[in-house]
Amino acid sequence: MRLGGRLQAAIEVLSEIESRHRPVPDALRDWGLSHRFAGSGDRAAISNLVHDALRMKLSHGFIMDGDRAEDLALATLLRQWSISPAELVATLDGDRFAPEIPDENHMQACLQRDLADAPAHVQADIPEWLTGSFEQAFGSAWIDEARALAARPPLDLRVNTLMATREQVLSAFEDRRPVPARLAPFGVRFEAGEGPQRQIAAASEVSFARGWFEIQDEGSQIASGMVGARPGETILDYCAGGGGKSLAIAAVMGNQGRILAYDADRRRLAPMVERIRRSGAEIIDIRERAGQLAEFEGQIDRVLIDAPCTGTGTWRRRPDAKWRISEKNIADRMADQDKVLDAASAFVRPGGELAYVTCSLLPEENGDRVKAFMARHPEFEPFGLDERWAEAVVNPQIPPPLAGDGPGLVLSPARTGTDGFYFAGFRRRT
Known part of the structure; x- marks a missing residue:
């Protein structure tokens, strides 16, 4: 044509x-x-x-x-x-x-x-009724932040260190101009093409079938690293979905310990079976029903909540979602987020940690939910993010992009060159 x-x-x-x-x-x-x-x-x-x-x-x-x-x-x-x-x-x-x-x-x-x-919302290419939320999240930089969400996204891979090294993956794609990720220590990036150019079909490569990598945005990789998992620990991925973060954490743990992967919609867990087989992540234990977690109440070292959200941080990849979002969507997700925070926090042992992650940039789903959670659960206190950031990224001299409305980080295309993610961490008092 x-x-x-x-x-x-x-x-x-x-x-x-x-x-x-x-x-x-x-x-x-x-x-x-x-x-x-x-x-x-x-x-x-x-x-x-x-x-x-x-x-x-x-x-x-x-x-x-x-x-x-x-x-x-x-x-x-x-x-x-x-x-x-x-x-x-x-x-x-x-x-x-x-x-x-x-x-x-x-x-x-x-x-x-x-x-x-x-008008400002036209310059920013976002629905007018969301301008207040963006201004609350980013202050005077909100238009630039919104404009960055209107760019094409890159393709990011996470090297599965259980099966390969980053050098091997870079070599496997040497004719496609991959570059090491700027922040994620095991990330590989293919920059977005221009005009009619196609992005590579990474999942069709032999190296993918061998389990050398997973397709995962660099922001998601960083959020997984911020959990701070250590070999030998027991981790609960409470909203595991397709298992991307569980797989990333299993690699960080060197296949030593245990990861319980649960999702309220167990159909979302099905793709994880094949992904586990391909990756060699032997420590992931899929739990399909909430009752299968009862024995672990108050015993988990670290609980990760990759909470259901509006996905505003992924608008580069799903631009039609930008024009379908409604106030009801946000209200529904806020209720879901409060529910999963309350439910998942019960599994954290004294001295253990709880990580709250969204792929949203809206304060209603991020800082506001964190403040509400701390008000309901005084037994949890936020832990410092600077040291954890330095552990999770390959360039720790780059300062953590702290949220302006409470304890947490905000990753975004403009700030970190990633999809939009929010991360907050809590420690349960002993």
């Missing part, structure tokens, strides 16, 4: 998403099924166009003075893919599959609009 066909396809997918409120993966999949002639490069380019358009939906609409699918897709080529109006007109000329586009002078005039004249 030429650029005109790809542009038309992106417009169709964006229209489907808007009119039928469909998730992006579903809309892209269905388009591919009904257009089987499209090659893998075409599908990747169309996916990039759609995701990029949604990442900067509001600012694109302002610049183009319209927010139709046609406006967003066209703005993506002009603003994010750096195709000039003259080049675009020349490229689409004579392409019978291309949509109609404005003339060169009109597009040039649109690009001359000053985004600084737009």
